[in-house]
Amino acid sequence: xxxxxxxxxxxxVPNGDDEAFVYEDVWTGYANSLLTQVFFYTAIALIVxxxxxxxxxxxKRPEKFSGYVKGALLLAGGFAAAVLIAMLALGFAEIAEKGxxxxxxxxxxxxxxxxxxxxVVVLGIAASYVASLFGKKPFKIxxxxxxxxxxxxxxxxxVCLGIYFSSGNAESNNGAxxxxxxxxxxxxxxxxxxxxxxxxxWLMGRGEKKEFDSRSVSYAGICIxxxxxxxxxxxxxxxxxxxxxxxxxxxLMIYSYMFGVRKGVLAGFAYGILQAVQGIWFIHPAQFLLxxxxxxxxxxxxxxxxxxxxxxxxxxxxxxxGAIVASVIRFASHVFAGVFAFSEYSTLDNVWAYSLAxxxxxxxxxxxxxxxxVIVFSSRAFNAxxxxxxxxxxxxxKYSDKxxxxxxxxxx
Numbered sequence: 001x002x003x004x005x006x007x008x009x010x011x012x013v014p015n016g017d018d019e020a021f022v023y024e025d026v027w028t029g030y031a032n033s034l035l036t037q038v039f040f041y042t043a044i045a046l047i048v049x050x051x052x053x054x055x056x057x058x059x060k061r062p063e064k065f066s067g068y069v070k071g072a073l074l075l076a077g078g079f080a081a082a083v084l085i086a087m088l089a090l091g092f093a094e095i096a097e098k099g100x101x102x103x104x105x106x107x108x109x110x111x112x113x114x115x116x117x118x119x120v121v122v123l124g125i126a127a128s129y130v131a132s133l134f135g136k137k138p139f140k141i142x143x144x145x146x147x148x149x150x151x152x153x154x155x156x157x158x159v160c161l162g163i164y165f166s167s168g169n170a171e172s173n174n175g176a177x178x179x180x181x182x183x184x185x186x187x188x189x190x191x192x193x194x195x196x197x198x199x200x201x202w203l204m205g206r207g208e209k210k211e212f213d214s215r216s217v218s219y220a221g222i223c224i225x226x227x228x229x230x231x232x233x234x235x236x237x238x239x240x241x242x243x244x245x246x247x248x249x250x251x252l253m254i255y256s257y258m259f260g261v262r263k264g265v266l267a268g269f270a271y272g273i274l275q276a277v278q279g280i281w282f283i284h285p286a287q288f289l290l291x292x293x294x295x296x297x298x299x300x301x302x303x304x305x306x307x308x309x310x311x312x313x314x315x316x317x318x319x320x321x322g323a324i325v326a327s328v329i330r331f332a333s334h335v336f337a338g339v340f341a342f343s344e345y346s347t348l349d350n351v352w353a354y355s356l357a358x359x360x361x362x363x364x365x366x367x368x369x370x371x372x373x374v375i376v377f378s379s380r381a382f383n384a385x386x387x388x389x390x391x392x393x394x395x396x397x398k399y400s401d402k403x404x405x406x407x408x409x410x411x412x
Contacts, residue, residue: 031090032087032090035086035087035090036232036233036234039083039229039232039233040233040246042079043079043230043233043246044246046075046076046079050072050075050076053068054068054069054072054381055381058381065381065385066385066388069385073222076222076226077221077222077225077226079229080222080225080226080228080229080230081225081229082229083229083230083232083233084225084228084229084232087229087232087278088277088278091278105164105167106164108160109160109161109163109164110160110161110164110282113153113156113157113160113161114157114273114276114277115277116153116156116157117153117154117157117273117276117277118273118274118276118277120146120149120150120153121150121224121270121273121274122274124146124149124150125146125217125220125221125224125270126221127142127146128142128143128146128212128214128217129214129217129218129221130142131143132213132214132217132218133214139213139214143212143217154273158285161282161285161288162285164282165283165284165285177344178283178284178340178341182340182341182343183284183286183340185336185339185340186284186286186287186290186336186337186340186341187286189286189290189333189336189337189340190286190289190290190294192336193290193294193298193329193332193333193336194294194297196329197265197294197297197298197300197301197329200261200301200304200325200329201261201262201265201300201301204261204301204304204305205260205261205262205304207307208260208261208262208263209260210262212263216259216263219255219258219259220255220259220263220266220267220270222251223251223252223254223255223267224251224252224267224270224271224274226251227248227249227250227251227252227271228248228271228274228275228278230245230246230247230248230250230251231243231245231248231275231278232245232278233245233246233248234246238358238361240281240342240345240358241281241291242334242358242359242361242362243361243365244361244364244365244368245365245368246368247368247369247372247373248365248369249296249299249365249366249369250369250372250373250376252264252267252268252271252296252299252300252302253299253302253303253319253322253323253326253369253373254373254376254386255267255303256268256299256300256301256302256303256304256306256322256326257302257303257306257318257319257322257386258303258306258386259303260303260306261300261301261302261303261304262300263300264299264300264301264302264303265297265298265300265301266297266300267300268296268297268298268299268300269293269294269296269297269300271296271299272292272293272294272295272296272297273292273293275292275296276288276292276293283341283342284340284341286337286340286341287337287340287341287342290333290334290336290337290341291333291334291337294333295330295333295334296330298326298327298329298330298333299326299327299330300326301322301325301326301329302319302322302323302325302326303322304322304325304326305317305318305319305321305322306318306319306322315377315383315386316373316374316377316378319370319373319374319377320370320373320374323366323369323370323373324366324370326366327362327363327366330362330366331359331360331362331363334355334359334362335352335355335356335359338351338354338355338358338359339351339352339355342355
């Protein structure tokens with residue numbers, strides 16, 4: 001076996017007059033661990049520097065603060081893109097290294113459709129933004145085309161997952177066996193969670209402008225990229241999926257707070273698809289929906305209290321309450337998937353207790369995002385910027401790019 005220079009050894013054994021090295025992971029495992037640490041400390045340093053410089057600009061050159069924010073967002077987006085490209089490349093290398101590519105059914109019905117779906121999301125957002133630079137009509141045509149291709153790719157992905165599941169390989173390869181009752185329960189869970197998200201988005205999103213524009217699309221792309229990049233910076237990872245990250249969902253929550261829950265839910269759905277590309281754990285089509293696009297669509301509800309008048313002087317409370325509700329729904333989605341698809345992995349007699357305990361990492365992950373978010377929303381400068389770009393929908397379907405008084409920016 002050929003080892004890369006990035007290989008890591010865990011022990012040495014005598015080999016004549018020399019030593020032989022014992023390897024546990026070949027280069028992708030070591031590189032993944034090393035880059036995760038590098039990106040973690042780089043992200044911390046970048047946040048500290050951007051915040052410190054932002055405070056200085058705000059108080060010394062307030063007229064330049066808006067431009068600084070745009071530059072900071074571009075820098076953060078660039079860093080996110082670098083993390084995304086590096087970690088995805090490692091992920092694909094790991095697939096080849098571990099021989100997953102030899103399993104043509106997994107490659108053809110799971111990995112390739114997931115990668116295509118992720119590519120559609122990324123390229124569609126980028127194309128929509130570029131089209132917006134040439135006017136409203138090209139933007140609208142591109143957006144409609146993106147929506148059509150996205151829908152077709154999603155249907156194709158679900159069909160492929162269904163074919164793979166019906167072959168029985170999804171269960172056998174994961175040591176799982178799903179009964180007919182669990183099968184029905186999984187589909188009912190998907191319908192139930194989607195219904196809850198849809199109802200809340202409809203109720204709390206009344207008055208929002210329905211269509212996307214260049215600003216909402218560009219912010220969506222930046223926030224999705226930042227969340228996806230931060231999701232690679234993990235404190236620890238669960239054995240059957242899930243991890244504790246460096247406030248990876250915070251950008252999506254802020255996007256929902258600024259642009260509304262309906263757009264937030266769509267952004268969360270797109271992010272969930274990308275999460276599947278990052279490292280899919282597939283047993284059942286309904287489990288895929290519950291663990292990925294549906295679970296992260298719930299995060300788009302984080303902005304549901306952003307326009308509540310009673311809390312107009314407490315943006316931290318509005319953000320935190322929305323984040324808690326969103327995380328509870330995400331938690332429920334993961335729990336249903338755990339009970340009805342991962343019951344074979346349960347180490348407890350009661351599978352509900354196991355799934356509740358296993359998926360409790362969601363609250364630890366969201367707690368980090370809430371703490372950081374509350375600190376961010378405690379900044380007057382940040383709130384002023386939010387008010388300036390916040391997607392405020394009126395009865396006539398228009399919104400203002402100008403800063404709005406707090407009382408006017410809130411709805412019942």
